[in-house]
Amino acid sequence: MNKTIKLSPVTRIEGHLGIKVEVEDGRVARAYVSGEMFRGFETLLRGRDPLDAQYITQRICGVCPIDHGMASVLAQDMAYQLTPPDNGRIIRNLTQAANFIASHITHFYLLSALDFVDVAMITEYQGKDRALLDLQAWVKAQLSSRQVYPAAPFLPRYATKYLADKDANFGALKHYMDALEIRSQAHKMGALFAGKMPHAASLVPGGVTAKATSLNISQYRTLLEPIQDFINQSYLPDVLAVAGAFPEYFSLAQGCGNFLTYGVFPESADGAAKFLPGGARVKGKWQKLDPEAVTEDVGQSRFSSASGRKPFDGETVAAPDKSGAYSWLKAPRYQGEPMEVGPLARVLAAYQDGGNAEMKGAVDQLLKTLGRDATALASVMGRHAARALECKLLADRCAVWLDQLTPEAPAFKDFSIPESGRGYGLTEAARGALGHWLDIKNKKIANYQCVVPTTWNCSPRDDHGVAGPVEQALVGVAIADAENPIEAARVVRSFDPCLACAVH
């Protein structure tokens, strides 16, 4: 089969994404990933008050707003030479962690599960679980109704082989319903300090506006425990069940082999010690993170601005009709290389760093359960497994951070905005390395650049024609049926793309 297949829009991700794959002899020979929505945040931020940034940049993405808010306040902390009090740092961690947990659970169940789990099988359910009987009644009623598309949004779907094991299937379906509530409980947990989720109110330079009280600390803990139970008893086992049923996805979509993480969740006042450490693996070797190594190409992106700039000097000038350009995403590079970012990069960085004994033990245990070595993690299933594992360790860590809070202690360090200054904020979103670069002149934003996780992963080709990580991961993937290219969809979704973020 030689054919060009287009998947546009790719649904069950955040935003507007298009994929084009050129299939030769049944396998993807070349892939092109396009971001299809642009708003121009970097342009509209210029000239605004710097304090607008942590609110406006959160609106880049409703799935990972807290991470943008964090990157922005970290950039301002640096520009204003601020160190938040311990409570400020810990409350920020707890807020961001809540967003991570909600995002990871949402990704596996709401966004990915329908690629593997068979909703239609519910008609065969013979058990007594009330929620499943309820779902069965609904699906049956829908299938016999005069709906244009019965049981939407769960059907229609690609015709392919789904999870065959009935128990695993029914379990995952029940957990899909549970996940809807659990993810909103995680958001509620974050809102205890954020004011509201998504789009937090309380993140400001110098810390947070919210205070820790004995009440909100206990409320957070009360909400956390059932979430931990869900992760341990549903999320991780479901990932393992899917992994067991689709073992071929452990050797599929290795990607570019380069990994980048800025590290996240500071555990010391200066922010140097982090729960998940930073690092970069370039051409097979791990090295210390160098923020100066980040540049962005726009040769094949819909921008007329200068290519290859470092973010502090970056520009964003839209050129929607630029010849040869096929995406609204820029092409970020680290030492000139495309880099995969996300939970897999973070787990691998922490694993090789070795400083986090729990992480090391958990990864070893996971690999033992799977009967595979660490190289299998760079794959579709490896990405799902790394995400679930990180979710567990992070939820467990939240309990430790809660113990470190001092009720009523200051969580904010006062500041004044300087006439001019620069700062960058490097953190992680649920889906990977996130950086904001801020330049202030006359107390206003002179330049603001965001280099975002999905910009890394879904990057188009750079000025040298080198494909981005998802584009590389798709190459070699066998497409059995051009009408139902589920394999490509599974590969793309394993990266948890967020396109509103990526283009901004």
Added chain:
Amino acid sequence: MNAINRRSFLKLSTRLSVLLGLGASAIPRVAEALDELSQGLAPVLWLQGQCCSGCSVSLLDSEAVTPYKLLTRYISLGFHQTLSAATGDQAVQVVNKIVNQGGYVLIVEGAVPDKMPQACMFGEEPFAEQLVRAAGKAKIILTAGTCSCYGGVPAAENNPTGAVSVPAFLKGRGIAVPVIRVPGCPIHPDWLVGTVVHALKFGLPPVDGLGRPLAYFSKSMHEQCPRFNDYEREHFAKTFGENGCLFKLGCAGPITYTDCNLRGWNGGVNSCIRAGAPCIGCGGENFCAQAGFPLITKERAAETTKADA
């Protein structure tokens, strides 16, 4: 529908009647509405323009009606980009078939890039053109969130795409379908769920001059503020993290007509003001519109402090 379903169904109807402020006498009518909806008599089509999906995410945080119940009992969600199993060409076909059929409630999240149609595409079609097709065949249009209602962040001063709100865009294209605006950045799930069901069963809810349901958007944040007494006593916070009215830190409560302070967010556990943060007016029609109008500020408090000294 079996007995268990019927019972929980009525319970939901009761809860929804309370949510809508309709009282006990409306319960059977709400139940009837839900029954109709569950049979797919009033499909919902959700389209995304220049958005961040935050309103969709917020909707998933709904508690008055949980998202699963919403999908299986309350609405028949024909298509939603973030939730639908259908992908690629199949997704395009699903949307087109629903549009051709017509008669749905159209919910739109996000602004429209009026001067740069390539800045938002659905498959091969500019979102703007898809919206024109879909709006023309809708029974009613509901704009979810500040971007869709007023333009919001994508339409902020100096934006490069010429983004406009959905009502402004449709007016420009001469499409006259009733639009209900449910603003907020993001929407509060209660505002959207309550409005959808009201619109389906009871027709258009009472709205103000901007098309906003009075049930949620008729009083200012300031009137319902837990720090209102601080304002009255002229006890103003001078910086973040302090007690006192947040007005001098740029709080937009007096000009923002949402019920966040009473309703609370995420199941009512908190709100911006309760978390010590000034209201940034994210549900207001001018949210982010002017570059020279900061969302929060330290200048006003600093000037006061100087004057006091």
